[in-house]
Amino acid sequence: MTDLDRAHLLSDVEVARFVVNGYHMITPELPEGLNESIATQLDVLESNPGDAITEAVPELWQILEHPAARGVLVSLLGPDYEVQSHRHWHCKQAGSAFMQWHQDSVNNRDLRLNRFLGLYYPRDVTTDMGPTVIVPGTQYRNAPTDRMATYTNIRGQVPLVVEAGTMAFTHYDLWHGAVANRSDQKRHMIKFLFRRTEDNTEPTWNHDPAAVEEERDWNLRGQAEDVTNILGFTNPIMVAQSDHYKESRIRRQVWQYLLGKPDAIPA
């Protein structure tokens, strides 16, 4: 890892917030014109190349290899993370309908933080262009997508209304959907998949052992800026006590797992 990469590693608070919310966003400083160049090439693609989107638009590698992106990936998946071969260009056409809430794949969830998505948006996304919408904190729910069919708006949902060049790293199991595109423009998003290859033996981010020594702050609660209180108190969609206690326990297990204790998560 280069010194430049180290400068982009996440802090304890940022990792704790990812563990709680299931997403982290960056807007790397990219070469001028790179985002628009990628978007223009996508505009004229006549068919979806599927996994070969990086062959159709090789400049996408510059996004993945940017130190800010690498910093997030090393922090959360370790230095030997893998960019998986599956990737997909999600082109939301002008006038296309909304997409219902779902979790990707089947309900075979794993609490180990061993894979997540990177969603790259080469152009600004406005509210009417069909932004992706996520529900923070839902990544630990084992919910069949069919059972989500009666939800529409969920408290605390976050539309990814973002500026060009944004990369949103999202937990693989985070609930997500998309708003209808009522604009006259295509909304481009390239989805990448990343995977851990080795369990951590130590923290792989900018970790300060003192960061976890704070006491519980019953006044600030989730507003506190330290790992103990972020993991223990944050309640992004205002669930009730039973779910909140379960979430807090899972977050502490995931945190311990990331510190290098693979047995922290029950088999």
Place this chain on the structure above:
Amino acid sequence: MGVGKKKQEKKKTREPRKPDVKRPRKKRVQKEEERKQRLLYLHAATPNVFSTILGYTFIEPRPDARPEITATEQDWPYENVHEAIVDGWQVVQFPHLQAPFDDADLDVVGYEFILQKMEIVGR
């Protein structure tokens, strides 16, 4: 048979039913038929009707009605199920609580109440 006589006299004095007497009643019945079922799914934090709503979905009885996720500021119709009941919604299904209980796993968000309101709804 004096009593029978009196009955006969009473019968004679009864006025024939006017043909337009039924009109108002008939009109009201027609409106009843025009009332349609509006549905409201409310996902509450607990099965208690006073608990905070975490999600909602309106389904209007129109052919093109399709509720959809929005990216703009959310305008929450009610803070809890009770507020909806006060506003005239009727609960037609309460949350099912018979599912196996798991003290570790998390599944869906909230407890689903389904409510209805029978109203005349324009096309």
